[in-house]
Amino acid sequence: MQFHHHGYVSGDPRVKPAAGVGxxxxxxxxxxxxxxxxxxxxxxxxxxxxxxxxxxxxxRLVERR
Known part of the structure; x- marks a missing residue:
């Protein structure tokens, strides 16, 4: 699915980069x-x-989103 938030961006803007490592x-x-x-x-x-x-x-429960 494609979203148009702050211009054209492919992918899901709700999915954030992984955090909490290193x-x-x-x-x-x-x-x-x-x-x-x-x-x-x-x-x-x-x-x-x-x-x-x-x-x-x-x-612990982890989720991609």
Whole structure:
């Protein structure tokens, strides 16, 4: 899909470049997690909600957008 925001730009302007890696990585992110869920679709959201019931399990959900 093509968008016309600030002139003609191909691609999706809502998708931002990756952040939080290397030097610009926020301090509050842990170095290790017990469960990493990739994608916030129905299965990812349900898995994150179920794992939130266990406070001793460190879980992170990442999404492309």
């Amino acid at each position: 030097i610009d990585r926020p301090e509050e992110l842990p170095d290790e997690v017990d469960v990493l869920i990739v994608g916030s679709g129905p299965a990812g959201m349900l898995a994150a909600a179920q794992l939130a019931q266990f406070p001793n399990v460190t879980t």
